[in-house]
Amino acid sequence: MAVNRFVLNGISYHGHGAINEIPGIVKSKGFKKAFVASDPDLVKFGVTAKVTDLLKENSIEYELYSDIKPNPTIENVLHGVDAYKASEADFMITIGGGSSMDTGKAIGIIINNPEFADVRSLEGVAPTKKRTVFTIAVPTTGGTGAESTINYVITDVEKKRKFVCVDPNDIPDVAVVDPDMMASMPKGLTASTGMDALTHAIEGYTTAGAWELSDCLDLEAIKLIAANLRKAVENDPDGREGMALAQYVTAMAYSNVGLGIAHSMAHTLGAVYDTPHGVACAMMLPIVMEFNKEYTGEKYKSIAEAFGIDTTGMDQATYRQAAIDAVQQLSIDVGIPTKLEKLKEEDLPFLCESAAADACAPGNPRPASLEQFEEMFRKLM
Numbered sequence: 001m002a003v004n005r006f007v008l009n010g011i012s013y014h015g016h017g018a019i020n021e022i023p024g025i026v027k028s029k030g031f032k033k034a035f036v037a038s039d040p041d042l043v044k045f046g047v048t049a050k051v052t053d054l055l056k057e058n059s060i061e062y063e064l065y066s067d068i069k070p071n072p073t074i075e076n077v078l079h080g081v082d083a084y085k086a087s088e089a090d091f092m093i094t095i096g097g098g099s100s101m102d103t104g105k106a107i108g109i110i111i112n113n114p115e116f117a118d119v120r121s122l123e124g125v126a127p128t129k130k131r132t133v134f135t136i137a138v139p140t141t142g143g144t145g146a147e148s149t150i151n152y153v154i155t156d157v158e159k160k161r162k163f164v165c166v167d168p169n170d171i172p173d174v175a176v177v178d179p180d181m182m183a184s185m186p187k188g189l190t191a192s193t194g195m196d197a198l199t200h201a202i203e204g205y206t207t208a209g210a211w212e213l214s215d216c217l218d219l220e221a222i223k224l225i226a227a228n229l230r231k232a233v234e235n236d237p238d239g240r241e242g243m244a245l246a247q248y249v250t251a252m253a254y255s256n257v258g259l260g261i262a263h264s265m266a267h268t269l270g271a272v273y274d275t276p277h278g279v280a281c282a283m284m285l286p287i288v289m290e291f292n293k294e295y296t297g298e299k300y301k302s303i304a305e306a307f308g309i310d311t312t313g314m315d316q317a318t319y320r321q322a323a324i325d326a327v328q329q330l331s332i333d334v335g336i337p338t339k340l341e342k343l344k345e346e347d348l349p350f351l352c353e354s355a356a357a358d359a360c361a362p363g364n365p366r367p368a369s370l371e372q373f374e375e376m377f378r379k380l381m
């Protein structure tokens with residue numbers, strides 16, 4: 001077996017009420033002031049306050065930074081770096097979905113590695129020398145799993161592209177995965193972020209670099225999502241808890257082994273049309289599963305079984321179709337659209353070039369040509 005590297009959080013907390021651990025963590029480290037990165041809607045709807053109220057009750061000083069938009073931009077990071085410096089904070093708490101956690105990751109990396117202050121030079125595997133500032137990450141979607149990954153994704157508005165940064169120095173020190181932080185998600189957001197997690201699990205399970213350790217995490221995540229996403233969309237607390245765990249478990253895996261072209265195409269749609277990441281992933285996933293099916297050995301059999309399908313007596317073509325159908329059905333049941341009205345004929349050449357150049361593309365089990373990318377994008381029209 002080849003040598004495989006696995007990077008994980010130092011500590012993670014899971015379960016209803018996990019955020020109550022935060023003041024104790026801060027005090028045990030002797031930190032004085034938190035830089036809290038969160039987005040404006042989370043501040044407005046009182047989600048951020050669930051954590052900042054705990055800080056207040058425990059006399060822990062903090063500065064709130066909320067200039068963060070979904071599909072966060074280079075500007076969000078640059079303003080954040082200035083705000084961090086002005087705050088005189090000595091650690092960071094990121095509260096939000098992938099957008100808040102990713103912005104916080106980029107800010108923390110630049111604070112401790114100022115030679116990357118232009119942000120763009122962090123694309124790909126950036127040779128940073130120092131760890132990010134000490135970070136406690138609190139996800140509010142279920143979700144990207146960015147609290148346990150070595151990646152972050154930033155949008156270059158000028159060049160109309162999202163770029164992925166891969167850097168073990170950015171993994172948060174502590175992840176606090178509390179399903180109650182996700183309870184305020186509306187149905188559509190629960191559905192789309194849950195389908196993002198399923199895309200991580202299926203792409204991570206079938207990606208070129210997958211191996212035994214990532215496979216067992218991804219298969220467990222697929223089982224949890226198949227059993228819990230519909231319930232989470234109905235705001236059932238057990239469903240929420242199952243999804244909070246599932247999105248974390250698969251993130252442990254994909255962060256280390258990579259993804260595939262459903263993500264390459266989703267990143268491109270996010271950059272060009274500002275399509276929410278989860279929606280873009282959910283729309284691409286069944287299309288890409290169909291494209292990859294001949295290159296996945298017996299893996300779709302395990303995926304079908306993780307969805308509770310009895311594959312006894314099924315030949316390869318049948319169980320592969322059963323796995324794709326199960327994913328498509330889940331996507332329909334939770335209300336994901338199958339067409340993207342914004343997608344325009346004249347944008348196709350740029351979309352295909354951009355997806356082919358994305359950092360996730362080399363991990364796909366089947367290489368895709370520009371023509372094949374176009375065929376797949378066309379299925380959304």
Ligand SMILES: NC(=O)c1ccc[n+]([C@@H]2O[C@H](COP(=O)([O-])OP(=O)(O)OC[C@H]3O[C@@H](n4cnc5c(N)ncnc54)[C@H](O)[C@@H]3O)[C@@H](O)[C@H]2O)c1
Nearest residue numbers: 041070071097098099140141144146149151152153184185
């Ligand atoms: N770092 C990684 O490893 C990684 C992995 C996958 C995706 N991403 C990136 O993460 C971003 C997407 O993150 P996301 O899907 O978690 O969504 P998000 O952070 O972009 O948030 C989307 C919207 O949902 C709202 N929201 C979040 N939590 C809520 C809650 N509990 N209640 C009510 N509203 C809530 C936010 O305010 C925001 O308006 C994309 O930029 C994507 O590329 C990063």
Ligand SMILES: [Fe+2]
Nearest residue numbers: 144196200281
């Ligand atoms: Fe994703």
